[in-house]
Amino acid sequence: MAARTFPLGGVHPPDQKHLSAAKPVEPAPLPDLLVVPLSQHIGAPARPVVKKGDRVLAGQAIGEAVGFVSVPVHAPTSGKVLRVEPAPHPLGPPQPAVIIEPDGDDRWADDLEPLTDPHGADPDEIRQRIQAAGIVGMGGATFPTHVKLSPPPEVKIDTVILNGVECEPYLTADHRLMLEEPDRILAGLRVILSVFGLDKGYIGIEENKPDAIELLGRKAREQGFAEVVPLAVKYPQGAEKQLIKAITGREVPSGQLPMAVGAVVQNVGTAAAIWDAVSVGRPLVERITTVTGEGVAEPRNLRVRIGTPVRHLIELAGGLRGEPGKLILGGPMMGIAHHDPDVPAVKGTSGVLLLPRDRVRTAPEGPCIRCGRCVDACPMGLAPTTLRTLIAHEMVAEADEWNALDCIECGSCSFVCPAAIPLVQAIRYAKGRVMARRRKGG
């Protein structure tokens, strides 16, 4: 049977996973300083509950949630709070952060209780525990997980999908997790299933990870509550709507969430974190991050404490190689370029990618030759070049009619454009303008 996939568009970025795919996950030693941003998810940033000079223990809350769509932030290790002040942030301008000097003991707070019966617990209790553990989507979108697990009462969830696709080229963090800790992932899936009273879930994995498909597939069959679905290697196979379409055949309606078709998608790393939270009571203070690219000496998969400055991770990967070009947090298709290696790894940091200068395209933007490649590549069925032309003329209403808001910013259009036109950038701008116009009721 041909592997399943989504129907429209998609591209095949050159796969560079071989750089790190065979490297087992190793714990990254603690850095001298941890920079823990109070905002690590979509939604309201946490409110700091520690101040300069406080001593903290690993797993102790240092920021509290300020509403439903918010989660607390925890100290990644024991040590002293040096400052609470704005610091470099992976998503853009500096944001308030708690800066901790580790004391080297890595002592854990002991008020963390596991749930007595993690698989039989009350759904509300599980959700509370997940929120209290500060768990957010670890695939990169960082949406608070408990919110995704709390659909309104009239919504019936019948499909839970774990996302092990990892379609971003270069990244191997999820791949390694699936190979090394399949049981944590499956246990986490079982917890999620119990929240919805379901007895079976799916795990989507791209076919370029046959070892993970084999291992998780076998375990899933043994345990009986999961099915591994091999998926064609095509970007953006890991995008939520594309993944749901590939696995269930259902198409999430434009402008709506996966729950509109009864589906909930969680990253495999998130599932593992959920299991830690309910089984040992451990909050989310670390994650696996791939430090890779042709621009580092020794690409690696590292178990990284949240707040570790990227500079430290680059050193752990043997330092820079070649003439530095780009420093990217995330993958090459959707990651964000940075200029400051003091930026910390956070809950959503799946990769630190270093591209040497000769890998960075610097061609100037040329005129659109209407080749249509961007249209053919768009997995959302949009016409990127048309959207760009419309928004270049500030034709906001028309950009709305041409469905600007449906863009998932996957970058496939820019990837294929022979004229080097920054289409995603233009469409991102268009989305902002369309939303502003809609708010005004125009």
Added chain:
Amino acid sequence: MTNPNDPKWILSSSPHVFQGDTTARIMWQVVAALTPAVVWGVYAFGWRAAWVIGWCVAGAAAAESGALRLRGRPNALADGSAVLTGLLLGMNLPATSPWWMALLGGVVAIGLGKQVFGGLGQNPFNPALVARVFLLISFPVAMTNWAVPGGALADAVTAATPLGAAKTAVATHGALGDALAGIPWWKLFVGLQPGSLGEVSELLLLVGAAYLLWKRIIPWDIPVAFLGTLVLVTGAAWLGAPAKVVPPWFHLVTGGAVLGACYMATDMVTSPLTARGRWAFGVGCGLLTAVIRLWGGYPEGVSFAILLMNATVPLIDRFTKPRKFGWVPDAKGAAS
């Protein structure tokens, strides 16, 4: 906090990797794909074929450089698009064309066909065809002075193109008679026929097109829709009146059908953006070509057909807006 010794990292928006094709690479690959057919043209018609193409390319390049300079734009000759236009125009001319006509054609192609609209990507009509039609109207005699492929290749055919001869025969005698007798279609297919200097060898044009298809530089839907429609319509007409109508396989291998369908109708700038649009466009081109050839005043119809369809592209684009994901929720499809 930033260490001044830190390297200067490049900042730009995602994505950070690219497929690698550039406009220049696309244009030059089309030029490369045309080369076998051009070489055949030179072999068949002698050096004057190269001479004609050379003047077309020179005219196009000069017009491109001049116009960009006037507009204060950086010179863009290296992107290959002007050279390609000149080359395509040359391939559409008789090998007997005088040098000044070729030069003028090149200038008109770029000047009137492209730069007046704002340059690369902005022109609604295929520039080479604009120039060809301009020359056809201005110098009708020179434009239909078909050379017989030289030397040993010159047997059996007259200096009229097979389609022209057929048209004349039907007009004067009311039937094809033996206008096509003694011309096996495969001879036309490999390029032993009079015609424009670059369109005579369908075989080599198809080889080049296959390369471009393989490299995904041209879409397959336009040529297939174009030639398929041409065969269907001329085939139906031929079945209805075999004594008066050229059989469909002759329509395929004569005139500019293959050159037009694979290299001119597929011009990205002047064809629709979406797959559905490209189908509509290709069918339209094939239909118009057939209508002009069957009932029009000219033996050839490809140029006019493509230009007419170029004019409809904005309309086609509007009516073939892509079907967006999530438009028709299919809530029943269960995981199976």
